[in-house]
Amino acid sequence: MKLPLATQKKPTWCPGCPNFMILEGVKRGIEATGKKREDFAMVTGIGCHAKIFDYINLPGLNSLHGRVPPVCLGIKLGNPNLNVLGFSGDGDAYAEGLEHTIHAARYNSNWTYIIHNNQTFSLTTGQPTPVTEKGFIDKTTPLGVKTQPFNPIRMMLASGATFVARVFADIDSVSWVLKEAINHKGFAFVEILQPCLIFHKSLLDYKTKLYSLEESGHDKTNYEAAMRKAEEFDYNVAKKIPVGIFYQIKREILKSNSHSFKN
Secondary structure (H helix, E strand, O other): OOOOOOOOOOOOOOOOOOHHHHHHHHHHHHHHOOHHHHHHEEEOOOOOHHHHHOEEOEEEEOOOOOHHHHHHHHHHHHHHOEEEEEEEEEEHHHHOOHHHHHHHHHEOOOEEEEEEEEOOOOOOOOOOOOOOOOOEEOOOOOOOOOOOOOOHHHHHHHHOOOOEEEEEEOOHHHHHHHHHHHOOOOOOOEEEOOOOOOOHHHHHHHHHHEOOOOOOOOOOOHHHHHHHHHHOOOOOOOOOOOOOEEOOOOOEOOOOOOOOEEE
C-alpha cells in the first residue's frame, strides 16, 4: 500500500505562517518527480523550519543546530540511491552551520538543501541572523543592526554550487523549484524567502518586488551572469528581487563511500 506523504501530526506553526505553503510545495514537488516515498530521506536542523520533519512522512533525522549538511552527506554516502533533502533556517545554515553550508557546495554531493529564510531567529523570538537587514530592531539590538548582511546566493556561487536557486514561499514556486533541484545531478541549493508574520512581517513587501529569472531570459549556465543577478538584491535594501534558478551546471559528484570523485 502506498503511504501518504502527510503525517497525522497537527502543525504548530503560527496561523498563516509561510511554512505551511513551503510544506505543501515540498510535498507536491516530491510527488512531481514520480519517485517513490522510499527513495527519499530528510534531515532538519533546529528552528521553526525543523517542525516540517514531523509533517512529512519520510525517514530521516532531526539533527543538531547547524549540522544538517554533514548529516545529509553521511546519509548520501551510506546509501547513494536515496534522494536526500536537507532543511534549515537562515540561522541554522548561515550562522551556526555556515562552514558546513560552504563545504557542501564545494563537495558537490548529490543532495538538495532547502533554506527557509525569514532573516531572523524566529523560534527564539526574532533575534537578527547574518542576513538580517541593517537597521532591524529587536529586544537584543534596540539600537538596530549595524552590520551589512551577507549574500547567500553569491556565497553559494563562489563556493562551487552547481545548482543555485531562490524562490518566494508560495506553493507553486516551491514545488517547481524542488522538482528541478531533486532532478539535478549534484548539490542543489534552494533558498526560500519567507516572511515571519510575528517578528519580521515587513518582508511581506518582498512579494511586490519579485521578478522571474526564467521570464527575463537569464542564462543559468553563465556564472558571471548569475553573479550579476545575485548582486541585484543584497538582503538589505530591496528594489527588485530576482527569483528562479541563478545557476545550473554539471560537475564531478562526490558519491562513493571512499570519498573519491566520480562522474
